[in-house]
Amino acid sequence: MRAVRTRITAGLSLAMIAAAGSSAAVPLGAASSSEQAAQARPDTDGGVESLGRGAGQGRVLPETDRILVSFKDRVPTATKDTVLQGAERNTELADPDIVRTTGTGESVVKSAEMLTPAEQRETVAALEADPTVASAEPNQIAVGALAATPARNPNDTNWNYQWGPRDIAVPGVWSQATGQGIVIGVADTGEISHPDLNGKLVPGYDFLSDTYHSRDGDGRDPHPQDQGDWSPGRPSRWHGSHVAGIAAAHTNNRQGIAGMAPDARIQHARVLGADGRGYVSDIADGVMWSAGLPVPGVPANMNPAKVVNLSEA
Missing domain, CATH: 3.40.50.200 (Peptidase S8/S53 domain)
Structure with a gap:
């Protein structure tokens, strides 16, 4: 996937x-x-709203508030929640929530705060260290x-x-x-x-x-x-x-x-x-x-x- x-x-x-x-x-x-x-003048409490308008023109923005997580087959919802809570404790991932599933079966995990590139790498590494996770990657924001x-x-x-x-x-x-x-x-x-x-x-x-x-x-x-x-x-x-x-x-x-x-x-x-x-x-x-x-x-x-x-x- x-x-x-x-x-x-x-x-x-x-x-x-x-x-x-x-x-x-x-x-x-x-x-x-x-x-x-x-x-x-959007709400700037956190998340994508904090980026403001008109900034960051380019191929992709450096920050994102979402991570794509591919869990292994038949991982129950409770286990997924536990994995995300563990990542929250050990990284800058804030109040993570699975907001939907993509067409290729990945879970879209939303963070309450934007993640810098370094924080994205840290979060991906923490998630992929869990045996129930097949892969993870930043859900970048493209600017087209x-x-x-x-x-x-x-x-x-x-x-x-x-x-x-x-x-x-x-x-x-x-x-x-x-x-x-x-x-x-x-x-x-x-x-x-x-x-x-x-x-x-x-x-x-x-x-x-x-x-x-x-x-x-x-x-x-x-x-x-x-x-x-x-x-x-x-x-x-x-x-x-x-x-x-x-x-x-x-x-x-x-x-x-x-x-x-x-x-x-x-x-x-x-x-x-x-x-x-x-x-x-x-x-x-x-x-x-x-x-x-x-x-x-x-x-x-x-x-x-x-x-x-x-x-x-």
């Missing part, structure tokens, strides 16, 4: 749909100033939604600006295939209403498991709407729709851009939220579900994707 998780984690920077220089247009504005003010950010304000309302698709002569292959009957999974910040994408979506899912990142007031749910990844001083990028537009925007409709597979459908797995952040375990579950694999506590995907795009920074 750990090998599966590691392969998914190592592949965070790989995009399985490669096209550049085009995007669906984005809605004007971000969240209201009152919403920004409220979310820019940076790959398609332009150096200046984009102007993607005309094919003439789509230099990437033009350079690789995409129109030349449309006589052979346009994505008809194909579902493209987009594991990213979620969906928005947009004229170049409306009518092309199949039901997706919101995999953000904590309200700090989700900004929608709850955890996982069947509503993958993008709530914006803005932080103070920086507007939202609407990266999930950027990717969806590159993949399958309506084409020959006299507006917006041309999609690379214009007859394909899009399915959003929302795995990134505030500041473009998301736990690696949530990202992995979102990719697995998109591909049609079962994830505990999540309804089966009735429209599994043929291709899944994961284009994080």
Whole structure:
């Protein structure tokens, strides 16, 4: 199981749909100033809230408040609790609690306080020293939604600006295939209403498991709407729709851009939220579900994707 998780984690920077220089247009504005003010000053008693907004842009944040633990087969719940209590006594793991199980069967253990890299290593070592634990690793917080950010304000309302698709002569292959009957999974910040994408979506899912990142007031749910990844001083990028537009925007409709597979459908797995952040375990579950694999506590995907795009920074 750990090998599966590691392969998914190592592949965070790989995009399985490669096209550049085009995007669906984005809605004007971000969240209201009152919403920004409220979310820019979260509770800082502990946990992920203490990171604040807008900090730590990069591939992964150095701190995390969650550890992934793979217990050996048939370990009872009481024994798991005992193992975590032992780690709490001997490390900086604070008030540990198993909050859910991942798609690969690992227990997501939440700490009441953030753990530094050194504290993460100490906690992992303590957990793996227990004979009931097969493996443990930090559940890092990935910071994505940076790959398609332009150096200046984009102007993607005309094919003439789509230099990437033009350079690789995409129109030349449309006589052979346009994505008809194909579902493209987009594991990213979620969906928005947009004229170049409306009518092309199949039901997706919101995999953000904590309200700090989700900004929608709850955890996982069947509503993958993008709530914006803005932080103070920086507007939202609407990266999930950027990717969806590159993949399958309506084409020959006299507006917006041309999609690379214009007859394909899009399915959003929302795995990134505030500041473009998301736990690696949530990202992995979102990719697995998109591909049609079962994830505990999540309804089966009735429209599994043929291709899944994961284009994080």
